[in-house]
Amino acid sequence: MGAFGSQAMSTQLRRVLMRRPGKSLKAADPKAWHYGPTFDADRAIAQYAEFARLVEKSGTEIVWMEDDGDGLADSMFTQDPSFVTDHGAVILRMGKKLRLAEPALHEEAYTRAGVPILGRLEAPGTVESGDCVWVDAKTLVIGRGVRSNQSGIDQVAALLAPHGITVLGFDLPLWQGAEACLHLMSVISPLADDLALVHAPLMPAAFYFLLQDKGIKLIHAPEEEFAESSGLNLNVLPTSPRNVIMVAGFPGTKAAMEAEGCTVETFEADALCIACEGGPTCLTRPILRRAA
Numbered sequence: 001m002g003a004f005g006s007q008a009m010s011t012q013l014r015r016v017l018m019r020r021p022g023k024s025l026k027a028a029d030p031k032a033w034h035y036g037p038t039f040d041a042d043r044a045i046a047q048y049a050e051f052a053r054l055v056e057k058s059g060t061e062i063v064w065m066e067d068d069g070d071g072l073a074d075s076m077f078t079q080d081p082s083f084v085t086d087h088g089a090v091i092l093r094m095g096k097k098l099r100l101a102e103p104a105l106h107e108e109a110y111t112r113a114g115v116p117i118l119g120r121l122e123a124p125g126t127v128e129s130g131d132c133v134w135v136d137a138k139t140l141v142i143g144r145g146v147r148s149n150q151s152g153i154d155q156v157a158a159l160l161a162p163h164g165i166t167v168l169g170f171d172l173p174l175w176q177g178a179e180a181c182l183h184l185m186s187v188i189s190p191l192a193d194d195l196a197l198v199h200a201p202l203m204p205a206a207f208y209f210l211l212q213d214k215g216i217k218l219i220h221a222p223e224e225e226f227a228e229s230s231g232l233n234l235n236v237l238p239t240s241p242r243n244v245i246m247v248a249g250f251p252g253t254k255a256a257m258e259a260e261g262c263t264v265e266t267f268e269a270d271a272l273c274i275a276c277e278g279g280p281t282c283l284t285r286p287i288l289r290r291a292a
């Protein structure tokens with residue numbers, strides 16, 4: 001059996017599922033996929049390679065899936081179709097219809113990698129893991145919004161309850177509409193057990209107060225950088241507590257994290273993350289996070 005278990009957001013990343021963009025991204029119709037004006041598949045592929053290099057440099061093992069031209073352009077965003085608990089992987093059901101085939105690809109990859117399957121979501125339930133945040137090892141928050149619905153949240157809660165895990169659902173706003181991508185992780189990136197980067201105006205109020213009650217310090221990312229990047233300035237991947245990878249070009253956000261003791265690495269991602277609406281956390285599905 002392969003190593004797995006990830007009921008944390010910033011503990012040392014050891015093993016991660018990623019899918020290298022290729023033929024499907026090159027063939028993608030930007031209008032159909034809701035990709036923005038800076039989309040350029042060849043540049044996106046090159047920017048992804050640099051991101052993968054940074055992940056590997058952190059000492060993380062990458063379990064690879066390849067894009068052989070199945071048409072699933074968004075499947076490089078491996079954060080969303082599944083998540084991994086200490087008891088196995090949960091295979092989700094996507095809210096974005098163009099992504100419905102992706103969870104089956106994750107299930108195949110987990111089977112190859114020796115990760116057991118804890119359960120699968122069924123229609124009409126939808127949950128995308130970009131909406132899921134562990135606030136501690138026994139509490140999973142899910143943002144109910146354009147991608148994740150109550151049926152999906154109930155199904156995840158039923159799968160996790162036997163393992164002593166509580167699931168809390170909090171409402172997200174519609175913001176830029178049903179076609180755009182606003183996940184719970186679009187408004188927060190946990191950076192350490194006691195620290196998170198946030199865009200408070202779009203946070204569910206109950207979630208904001210829960211983090212405050214838990215004594216988690218919130219860094220408020222500069223509003224103008226959030227607006228300029230459609231939120232990709234704060235989609236930051238911790239490879240270990242206070243060691244993070246972010247999209248280049250947002251000096252105010254970077255400085256705010258450095259002021260709290262974070263070490264920040266950046267990569268150019270205008271054609272990849274900004275255009276395709278997903279940042280470094282979205283490009284990775286942690287399989288194992290474990291402290292030394």
Ligand SMILES: NC(=O)NCCC[C@H](N)C(=O)O
Binds near residue numbers: 096180183276277281
């Ligand atoms: N967790 C994330 O925020 N994932 C980003 C997914 C972007 C992708 N274009 C989507 O719309 O699903």
